[in-house]
Amino acid sequence: MTALTPPPENGGPAGPDYPTALGAATPETITLLGQDLVRDVMGEVSFGELAFWLATQRRPDSGEIRVFEAVLAALADHGFTPTALTARLTFLSAPDSVQGALAAGLLGGGSRFLGVTEDCGHFLHGVLAEADEPKNWDDEASWDALALDAVRRQRAAGRLVPGLGHPVHKRVDPRTPRLFALAREEGRLGPHLRLFAAIGRVHPEVLGRTLPLNGAGVCGAALADLGLPLELLRGFALLARTAGLIGQLAEELRRPMAREVYLSVDRHSRAVPPEPHDP
Numbered sequence: 001m002t003a004l005t006p007p008p009e010n011g012g013p014a015g016p017d018y019p020t021a022l023g024a025a026t027p028e029t030i031t032l033l034g035q036d037l038v039r040d041v042m043g044e045v046s047f048g049e050l051a052f053w054l055a056t057q058r059r060p061d062s063g064e065i066r067v068f069e070a071v072l073a074a075l076a077d078h079g080f081t082p083t084a085l086t087a088r089l090t091f092l093s094a095p096d097s098v099q100g101a102l103a104a105g106l107l108g109g110g111s112r113f114l115g116v117t118e119d120c121g122h123f124l125h126g127v128l129a130e131a132d133e134p135k136n137w138d139d140e141a142s143w144d145a146l147a148l149d150a151v152r153r154q155r156a157a158g159r160l161v162p163g164l165g166h167p168v169h170k171r172v173d174p175r176t177p178r179l180f181a182l183a184r185e186e187g188r189l190g191p192h193l194r195l196f197a198a199i200g201r202v203h204p205e206v207l208g209r210t211l212p213l214n215g216a217g218v219c220g221a222a223l224a225d226l227g228l229p230l231e232l233l234r235g236f237a238l239l240a241r242t243a244g245l246i247g248q249l250a251e252e253l254r255r256p257m258a259r260e261v262y263l264s265v266d267r268h269s270r271a272v273p274p275e276p277h278d279p
């Protein structure tokens with residue numbers, strides 16, 4: 001049986017107890033993360049810092065904020081990606097539903113685009129967890145050996161390596177070296193980023209081609225090195241992309257293109273006989 005507690009400070013009835021370190025309100029105050037929201041947070045804490053703080057319930061230092069906000073900037077927008085096009089097309093059909101357009105765009109953050117931030121963080125973390133030696137090597141050779149084995153196993157399982165390849169940046173994704181440099185400057189070049197860099201060096205030996213380390217992947221490695229919960233890494237990519245999608249919708253209002261995309265496909269469609277499913 002649930003123990004009943006006295007009426008809480010917010011004036012609600014006595015009942016079950018639901019402790020939270022997140023937002024809690026009384027008729028006069030709002031407490032967030034142990035802070036007075038109005039006095040200590042509003043106008044005092046950047047949104048990026050708050051997002052980190054909310055996810056970890058610990059206040060990040062300035063280096064962590066810089067790397068985290070660089071990740072958010074990196075993933076905010078990358079042009080007419082599937083997420084952006086989906087949001088614009090949904091907005092064309094439901095201009096009364098900004099939330100629908102944003103949600104539709106965000107739903108596309110998956111294993112091919114954008115959601116790879118989390119997939120890559122998980123992949124790197126799994127490789128590190130399986131390696132029984134300490135993961136604080138200074139020499140590249142040890143990282144390269146670990147990476148080589150990981151890429152080989154991924155290849156043997158017929159799986160793509162998350163964080164490798166890009167539809168536009170065929171040689172270098174410019175976000176990647178910048179994030180490595182920022183993490184190094186801030187003393188945040190941890191095992192996930194080191195392993196990711198090693199994958200960049202060794203994968204041609206296994207795959208027989210050189211692919212770029214992409215922005216979504218390096219962001220996942222950086223977020224994992226910051227100690228953010230692996231299960232939530234897609235959430236940070238989506239947080240960043242939400243800002244980008246708001247920009248896409250704002251531009252759609254000023255300079256629409258979704259109607260043209262729709263008409264271009266619709267007016268070029270052609271009826272063909274059905275092709276029965278052959279299981």
Ligand SMILES: CC(C)(COP(=O)(O)OP(=O)(O)OC[C@H]1O[C@@H](n2cnc3c(N)ncnc32)[C@H](O)[C@@H]1OP(=O)(O)O)[C@@H](O)C(=O)NCCC(=O)NCCSC(=O)C[C@@](O)(CC(=O)O)C(=O)O
Pocket residue numbers: 074075077078081082083111112113114115116159160161162163164165166167168207209211214215216217
């Ligand atoms: C990204 C892409 C679909 C590109 O495809 P593409 O078809 O253009 O790749 P190609 O270069 O033609 O591949 C040539 C040959 O290499 C093989 N090959 C390719 N990748 C390989 C790999 N990882 N492991 C082994 N083999 C590989 C491939 O199988 C082919 O082999 P073959 O058929 O024999 O010729 C592909 O790499 C891929 O799935 N990567 C893994 C998932 C990943 O990391 N996604 C993140 C993408 S970034 C992102 O999410 C950020 C965002 O985009 C977000 C947004 O906003 O949406 C933004 O920028 O912000």
